Amino acid sequence: MDWTRKAVAALRESEPTPLRTGVVRFGEGVAIHVKDETAQPTGNLKHRLVRDLLLKAVVDGELREGTPIVEATGGGAALALGHFANRLGLPYTCVMPAKAHPAQIAAVEALGGTCELVDPPLAIYATAERLAAERGGHYLDMFARAEAATDWRTGGVAGEILAQSDVAPAWIVCGAGTGITSATAGRHVRYAGAATRVAVADPEHSSHFPAWASGYDGYATGMPSRVPGIGRPRVEPAFRIDLVDAVVPVPDAAGAAATRYLAERHGLAFGPATGTCLWAAMVLAAKMTARGETGDLVVVAGDGGEAYRGTYYDDAWLATKGLDPAPHRAVLDEFDATGRWTA
Incomplete structure (x- = not known):
């Protein structure tokens, strides 16, 4: 606690x-x-949503000390997650389409996160879910959970x-x-x-x-x-x-x-x-x-x-x-x- x-x-x-x-x-x-x-x-803008999602995951007991965070996303959400993962001291993996811009990848890595690149693009969701299960982590799944957290x-x-x-x-x-x-x-x-x-x-x-x-x-x-x-x-x-x-x-x-x-x-x-x-x-x-x-x-x-x-x-x-x-x-x-x- x-x-x-x-x-x-x-x-x-x-x-x-x-x-x-x-x-x-x-x-x-x-x-x-x-x-x-x-x-x-x-x-x-994704600061708001990511913070709400992480707060809900913490109080629900889905995120605990040392729990890896895995998410299928890019852009602002990926950077917001990197920021908050650092604040919480949790490892973070971002699953992106293989054609993600190098600057996006570099930005996540600069925040201490790792990137998994997959193809076709729609495979990012299943890949993120699988990686979270394999690593004993938490798949944030912001697209499915956004409504409940806001x-x-x-x-x-x-x-x-x-x-x-x-x-x-x-x-x-x-x-x-x-x-x-x-x-x-x-x-x-x-x-x-x-x-x-x-x-x-x-x-x-x-x-x-x-x-x-x-x-x-x-x-x-x-x-x-x-x-x-x-x-x-x-x-x-x-x-x-x-x-x-x-x-x-x-x-x-x-x-x-x-x-x-x-x-x-x-x-x-x-x-x-x-x-x-x-x-x-x-x-x-x-x-x-x-x-x-x-x-x-x-x-x-x-x-x-x-x-x-x-x-x-x-x-x-x-x-x-x-x-x-x-x-x-x-x-x-x-x-x-x-x-x-x-x-």
């Missing part, structure tokens, strides 16, 4: 910071804001946004990996009685938009997203198509253009997940303007830009992926200058 008490105390000390938002763009009665989650102690009454990001807003925003725009951020936001705005709607920005190859559009939550593409942290080849248990008001499909090149637009025009260096969300917010803002509506939109910025200097901020790398942000950047510049959306 001594280790358990210390572990709970260490995790509770990493309470998420209630970060304020900053304005990116003013239009005719429409403003787009960015809520910067990269200032969390582990540097990304308290939608407090609202997390959505609760903070509503608390910090003089008037409830018209839209909260986020990405979806596990889907818990959008589901928690959808539940919380209903619980709070707010008129705010929730939108998910969905990159190419992801199952979320076709699932939402068709109403079939068993939809699967079988193809991994190229945008770390958001988009899934299958609909995860925590993603609820009935709790979001819109899912906006975003071309990967458009997300890349919006990522660089934020950095170059506003000095905000975020990753491609945030750029994807900004593009979706611009789409919604343009529709509001066309209908003569006013209000604020809040983009949840969950990933920092530093890790993507050699990828999404690099023209040569984008070209190798067949991504040309130039036409989409022209749309953003036109919208910024005139309020006209030409996509």
Whole structure:
């Protein structure tokens, strides 16, 4: 019990910071804001979910002193897990697709974790479960357990946004990996009685938009997203198509253009997940303007830009992926200058 008490105390000390938002763009009665989650102690939005999952595992007795942690994930969740595993003094293995970017692997290893690379990509789940069983470890399984670990009454990001807003925003725009951020936001705005709607920005190859559009939550593409942290080849248990008001499909090149637009025009260096969300917010803002509506939109910025200097901020790398942000950047510049959306 001594280790358990210390572990709970260490995790509770990493309470998420209630970060304020900053304005990116003013239009005719429409403003787009960015809520910067990269200032969390582990540097990304996944800090919240990973902390909640580990707290539940500790108090449930699934994590004890010396228990190896195994998880199938990459991006921000992998880094948050590495941070917390260090705090708890537990060994950590991250199971990633074989084509994971070397920078992601290096970041996990820098935190003392080890990486297992597998192919095909969907085999990461079964591999993580097997490794945990073989090593007497705990498979965190955040995609399946996210909903049980998260308290939608407090609202997390959505609760903070509503608390910090003089008037409830018209839209909260986020990405979806596990889907818990959008589901928690959808539940919380209903619980709070707010008129705010929730939108998910969905990159190419992801199952979320076709699932939402068709109403079939068993939809699967079988193809991994190229945008770390958001988009899934299958609909995860925590993603609820009935709790979001819109899912906006975003071309990967458009997300890349919006990522660089934020950095170059506003000095905000975020990753491609945030750029994807900004593009979706611009789409919604343009529709509001066309209908003569006013209000604020809040983009949840969950990933920092530093890790993507050699990828999404690099023209040569984008070209190798067949991504040309130039036409989409022209749309953003036109919208910024005139309020006209030409996509």
